[in-house]
Amino acid sequence: MENQRRDFIKKSGIALASFINPFDVFSTNKEMKENHFETIIIGGSFAGLSAAMSLGRSLRKVLIIDNQQPCNAQTPHSHNFLTQDGKPPLEILAEARKQLEAYPTVKFINDTAISASKSEDLFEIKLQKNGEAIAPKLVLAWGLKDDTSKIEGLEKCWGVSVIHCPYCHGYEVKNQPTAIISNGNEAFEYIKMINHWTKNLTLLTNGSSNLTEEQTHKIKSKGIQIIEKPITKINHQSGKVTSIDLKDAEDFPISVIYHRASFTQKSEIAAQLGCEIDEMGLIKVNDFQQTNVKGVFAAGDNASPLRQVANAVAKGSLAGVMANRELIEESF
């Protein structure tokens, strides 16, 4: 039976979607009656839902596994994505999910993918609450986990008044007194960029500066102060920064902070499958979102240094197209 199923999935293509009544297949919070899909997408936010749109419109039987914790959930307004500028990110995602409900072969489950294995041409994904799901193609779209635990107060301000990207939020805080928490080469590049949005800048290196003499000179020549005192706390009111506590120094009053938190992949499944990770900690993909493991695609923040909704949507869409393309090539 198992072999028959495998053979069927391999050869089925479009036929699989019509063979199993999609409405009878699967319902959230109930045990799966049938757990075979043509593609499983892990992560149902901007990248994952976009992949699902391409696949759903390609008549593919798709499972989206998502535990509903997108990285920008705390941000009151998302910017720089056409037609959705200024909307709360969770509202954009809710609308996207609603639009996907029009495609009966696309199934969504609120669960966490905890591990993966591969046998012949099929991937088996173990879910925290709902057993296993099986498919010949995977799209990894689980995003990144930002570590906001290193400075007290940072977590509550993340995406509210501590921002990482000027393209997302720089316009709204332009020309305001702004602190950048960063050090070394990253700090130099960051200062150079943010100086375009505001000239009222202070660099906090949170400990001894790792800037070169030349970098320090250049930064100071722009009238930018460098503070090396360790940061002990970010003070805020409901996520809105009021000041930064410094060790052995006066508080530093400020209302906007730029900071790039260190991050990790949100799931170990890429490593379990043997997907290569680059020196930045991102999943390595080619121009078609293919990882080094055949049948496994990755898209969105987990595979791109450009952390923006527009980029995640574009790369997710491409991953969905390429997964469908591989299924066509294998079944025609």
Ligand SMILES: Cc1cc2nc3c(=O)[nH]c(=O)nc-3n(C[C@H](O)[C@H](O)[C@H](O)COP(=O)(O)OP(=O)(O)OC[C@H]3O[C@@H](n4cnc5c(N)ncnc54)[C@H](O)[C@@H]3O)c2cc1C
């Ligand atoms: C604070 C902040 C503010 C931002 N503001 C903007 C902005 O204004 N404009 C803009 O263009 N970009 C903004 N960005 C960037 C943007 O949010 C990301 O580029 C985008 O969310 C990436 O989409 P994604 O689908 O790759 O990942 P995410 O949106 O992070 O989604 C990943 C999804 O996968 C799920 N998931 C993770 N692991 C598992 C698992 N094991 N099993 C099941 N599900 C899992 C998560 O719950 C989540 O729903 C912001 C980012 C941050 C951090």
